[in-house]
Amino acid sequence: MSNPTVVTRFAPSPTGYLHVGGARTALFNWLLARHTGGKFLLRIEDTDLARSTEQAVHQLVEDLQWLGLKWDNAELVYQSKRLPIYNALIEKLMERGLAYKAYETSEELDAQRKQAERAKRQFRYRRPALSAEQIKQYEAEGRPHVVRFVMQPKEYRFDDAVLGPNQGFGVGEVQDFVIRKSDGMPTYHFGVVVDDAEMGITHVLRGQEHLLNTCNHIALQEALGYPRPIYAHLSVILAPETRAKLSKRDRDQKIRKRVGEVMRSAKRPLADIATDAGIAEARLGEWLGDEKKQLDLSEQPKVMKAVGLREADLPEIMVHDFRKNGYLPEVLNNFLALLGWSPGGDRERMSIDELVKLFSLDGVGRSNSMFARDKLLAFNTEAGVASSPPRMLAAMRDYLSVNPDSPLNIATDGELEKVLKMNHGFHILREAEEKSRFLFTPDEKIEYQADAIDKVLKKNEGQGAAALRDVKATLEDISDWTTTSLETAVKAYCEQKQLGLGKVAQPIRVAVSGSAISPPIFETLEFLGKARTLARIDRCLAGM
RNA sequence: GCCCCUAUCGUCUAGUGGCCUAGGAUGUCUGGUUCUCAGCCAGAAGACAGGGGUUCGACUCCCCUUAGGGGUACCA
Numbered sequence: 001m002s003n004p005t006v007v008t009r010f011a012p013s014p015t016g017y018l019h020v021g022g023a024r025t026a027l028f029n030w031l032l033a034r035h036t037g038g039k040f041l042l043r044i045e046d047t048d049l050a051r052s053t054e055q056a057v058h059q060l061v062e063d064l065q066w067l068g069l070k071w072d073n074a075e076l077v078y079q080s081k082r083l084p085i086y087n088a089l090i091e092k093l094m095e096r097g098l099a100y101k102a103y104e105t106s107e108e109l110d111a112q113r114k115q116a117e118r119a120k121r122q123f124r125y126r127r128p129a130l131s132a133e134q135i136k137q138y139e140a141e142g143r144p145h146v147v148r149f150v151m152q153p154k155e156y157r158f159d160d161a162v163l164g165p166n167q168g169f170g171v172g173e174v175q176d177f178v179i180r181k182s183d184g185m186p187t188y189h190f191g192v193v194v195d196d197a198e199m200g201i202t203h204v205l206r207g208q209e210h211l212l213n214t215c216n217h218i219a220l221q222e223a224l225g226y227p228r229p230i231y232a233h234l235s236v237i238l239a240p241e242t243r244a245k246l247s248k249r250d251r252d253q254k255i256r257k258r259v260g261e262v263m264r265s266a267k268r269p270l271a272d273i274a275t276d277a278g279i280a281e282a283r284l285g286e287w288l289g290d291e292k293k294q295l296d297l298s299e300q301p302k303v304m305k306a307v308g309l310r311e312a313d314l315p316e317i318m319v320h321d322f323r324k325n326g327y328l329p330e331v332l333n334n335f336l337a338l339l340g341w342s343p344g345g346d347r348e349r350m351s352i353d354e355l356v357k358l359f360s361l362d363g364v365g366r367s368n369s370m371f372a373r374d375k376l377l378a379f380n381t382e383a384g385v386a387s388s389p390p391r392m393l394a395a396m397r398d399y400l401s402v403n404p405d406s407p408l409n410i411a412t413d414g415e416l417e418k419v420l421k422m423n424h425g426f427h428i429l430r431e432a433e434e435k436s437r438f439l440f441t442p443d444e445k446i447e448y449q450a451d452a453i454d455k456v457l458k459k460n461e462g463q464g465a466a467a468l469r470d471v472k473a474t475l476e477d478i479s480d481w482t483t484t485s486l487e488t489a490v491k492a493y494c495e496q497k498q499l500g501l502g503k504v505a506q507p508i509r510v511a512v513s514g515s516a517i518s519p520p521i522f523e524t525l526e527f528l529g530k531a532r533t534l535a536r537i538d539r540c541l542a543g544m
Numbered sequence: 545g546c547c548c549c550u551a552u553c554g555u556c557u558a559g560u561g562g563c564c565u566a567g568g569a570u571g572u573c574u575g576g577u578u579c580u581c582a583g584c585c586a587g588a589a590g591a592c593a594g595g596g597g598u599u600c601g602a603c604u605c606c607c608c609u610u611a612g613g614g615g616u617a618c619c620a
Contacts, residue, residue: 013620048619106618113617122546122616146618163549173547173616181618188620211548212615235550236614245614292619335556338569342557346568365550365557368613372555375570381583425583435581456580490579505579517581 006038007202010064010071011192013045014056016297017318018063020371021207021237021246024336028205028234030069031337031359041199042071045192046080047185055297063319066398067329068352077199079191086186086194089224090147090179098223099179100127101145103138124175147180149190149220156215161203161232161361169215177216189216197226205232209245232361235340236368241315246371251314252287252294255303259288262307276306316373326399326429327376331383335376339369349379381427392420399429407440408433415439418527422519438513439527443535448543452516456506457544465544467499468507472537481530486522511540 008029012022033040042064046052057076064071093099102125104112109125116123125148130138138145157168179190186194196204211233221228239246242253262268270288274281279299287293295303304310316322322332334350342365343350343358350358384392396416400409411419419439423432438446457464474493478485494501505521512533518524525533 011620015620045620051619102618104618109618117545120545124616144618167548169547175616178618183618185618187618192620207614208549209614210620213620233549238613240555243612338556340556345558348557348569367550369557370555372570375556378570385583423582427582431582487579501579503579509580513580515580519581521579 005202006033006036007041007200008033008038008205009041009043009196009199009201010069011043011045011195012060013048013051013188014053014060015048015051016056016248016294017059017320019246019248019317020319020322020332020336023063023067023319023332024237024339025206025234026064026069027067027333027336028341028359028364029203031355032203032205032361033072034356035359038202039072040069041073041077041201043073043077043195043199044079045188046078047181047188047191049080049183049185052080059320063323066323067319067333073199077195079186079195082191082195083184083186085198086180086190087184089194090186090190093149093179093223094147096223097150099147099149101135102128102148102176102178103130103143103145104128105144122172124172125177127176144182146178146182148176149179149216149223151176151216151219156218158214158218158228158231161230162364162366163208163233167211167214167233169212173212174215174219179220189213189220193217193220193224193226196229197221197224201229203230203232205234208233208236232364234364235366237339238368238370239315239317240370240372243370246317248317249291249294250317251300253291254314255295255300255307255309256288256291258307258309259303273303273306277302279303320402323398324402324430326395326431326433327380328383328387328395331376331380335379339371340365349382377427381425384426384429385424389417389420393417396420396429396433399433403430403433406433407437410440415527418523419519422523422527435517435519438515438518439524443532443539446512446514446536446539448510448514448540449516452510452514453544456510456516457540464503464507464510465541467504468511468537469541470497471504471508472534475525475530475534475537478530481526483522483526486525490522508537511537 010022010026010029012018012026018026030040032038044057044060046057061076090099094101113123127148127150151174153171153174155168155170156174157166159165160167177189178187180186214231214233218228220226237246238244239250242250259270259273262273263270270285271281274284277284277299279302283299284303287295304314311321311324314321316325319332323329330352333352333355337350337355337359338348341359341363343363347358387395393413393416396408396419400406403409408416408419419432419436423435426432426435457468471490471493474489475486478489490504491501493499494504506516508525509518509521510516512518512524512528528536
């Protein structure tokens with residue numbers, strides 16, 4: 001009997017924040033492991049030296065922790081630290097004639113591909129017939145080389161837990177693929193096969209974009225004598241903006257578009273923008289001209305600022321974006337789980353424990369799904385209402401920790417609880433936070449929005465301002481400054497003056513908050529206290 | 545181009561040959577509640593891509609077409 005324990009893994013490459021597609025893959029692997037009482041492991045695939053960073057590893061770890069997807073290996077597995085293991089295996093493959101050195105440069109291969117394309121042929125790498133002398137000469141020259149795996153010309157077939165049995169590709173699709181790059185690093189294909197085997201991975205849940213790779217992987221497993229894990233290829237998550245695979249590049253795309261607009265309409269040359277952003281013009285130009293290029297973590301905000309783009313203008317794609325905007329991790333998990341999986345029936349709202357209990361590969365669908373944010377928003381709204389005050393307080397603290405510029409960072413827990421309560425029914429924490437900033441802003445720093453002043457106070461010969469001046473006396477007379485007393489007093493005033501509550505509440509709202517939108521007025525006033533309320537009314541009136 | 549995957553309301557999906565005059569959620573629309581923005585309550589509209597089979601019977605099985613997506617790297 002083989003060991004029946006399920007072992008899954010998440011193996012991201014550390015090239016930036018975790019995006020929701022990756023998070024969904026991680027979640028499914030985690031759910032399968034937890035559901036079956038197995039293990040979930042985390043491995044860092046940092047074989048791309050140029051793009052991998054230690055900073056990205058930290059971010060990945062933090063995002064995964066935020067989502068609550070704990071991994072069971074105490075120490076992270078870094079592929080970059082396992083080079084001797086890969087090399088020994090590669091040497092052996094070469095000795096057995098199952099792998100060989102190839103000396104073409106990337107440029108030469110590109111040219112061959114182009115040529116094949118022109119001839120309307122499919123380019124598949126075939127082992128060139130090199131004489132012993134040629135090889136000797138290349139070696140003597142110190143010519144760089146890669147190592148390729150000899151792919152047997154046959155059909156590769158495998159069963160997929162999601163897609164069904166007998167998946168695969170014909171002879172014409174496979175080729176001798178690279179297993180070690182010219183910089184000495186193994187490719188993804190090699191690292192993934194070796195490490196999955198060594199870590200005892202039993203189930204590989206990954207995106208459908210890996211379907212063809214799976215042929216390479218099973219061929220390698222056969223050559224290396226490894227068991228084949230159970231494969232489950234997940235559908236692709238599509239971005240509504242592009243209707244194509246959700247990608248971090250979508251954000252770059254949006255910024256790129258904006259830079260183009262600024263250059264054209266505002267007639268600002270690239271050099272200006274580069275200067276504003278503090279980035280070399282050459283670098284910026286290179287990025288602008290190549291859709292595949294991405295701005296790195298430090299460059300992105302600078303360029304955004306230089307062209308007047310705010311965080312909110314960009315689509316939320318990274319897990320970090322959702323955290324920063326005030327989504328609950330349990331909600332994101334719930335929503336992500338539903339992208340390509342269903343427990344059957346009408347069941348939709350599930351806690352993490354319920355997800356673990358209900359999750360099964362049988363419920364995983366095969367068709368791609370669009371990442372539609374409005375449903376996520378509705379889930380978050382609902383969860384915000386349903387969650388306990390301590391949970392929401394913790395969530396708000398977490399939100400503030402990633403939004404250090406918010407004035408609410410000075411609030412006490414008690415104040416934060418009040419803020420949460422008076423904003424009951426908010427969609428995301430950011431909404432409650434932004435609506436409440438004025439409560440934590442010094443009186444003299446309140447900025448009055450011109451349109452709010454015009455509409456609420458100045459319109460109709462200053463009717464609103466007059467009401468404000470008049471009701472002030474009523475407010476001054478209130479000694480018991482509580483929501484209920486305030487409500488009773490102001491409503492009595494309205495009745496006496498034959499005014500709708502709105503005619504009085506709106507002017508007060510603008511006076512204390514600076515805008516026409518705020519939490520409910522009486523709770524707001526209680527929170528501010530009598531002195532600050534009256535001071536703000538005076539200041540507002542004086543400023544008109 | 546070639547290869548692969550997919551196809552139910554706008555979107556996420558339930559549905560595994562008769563329970564389907566197709567269920568839920570979200571969004572949209574209408575009305576109500578309300579001191580603003582939200583929220584909440586009540587109601588409505590909204591889908592089996594098309595064409596062939598198989599079957600007593602197809603949303604469900606098969607084929608073709610169409611459409612969408614993915615892949616085709618010394619990225620993972």
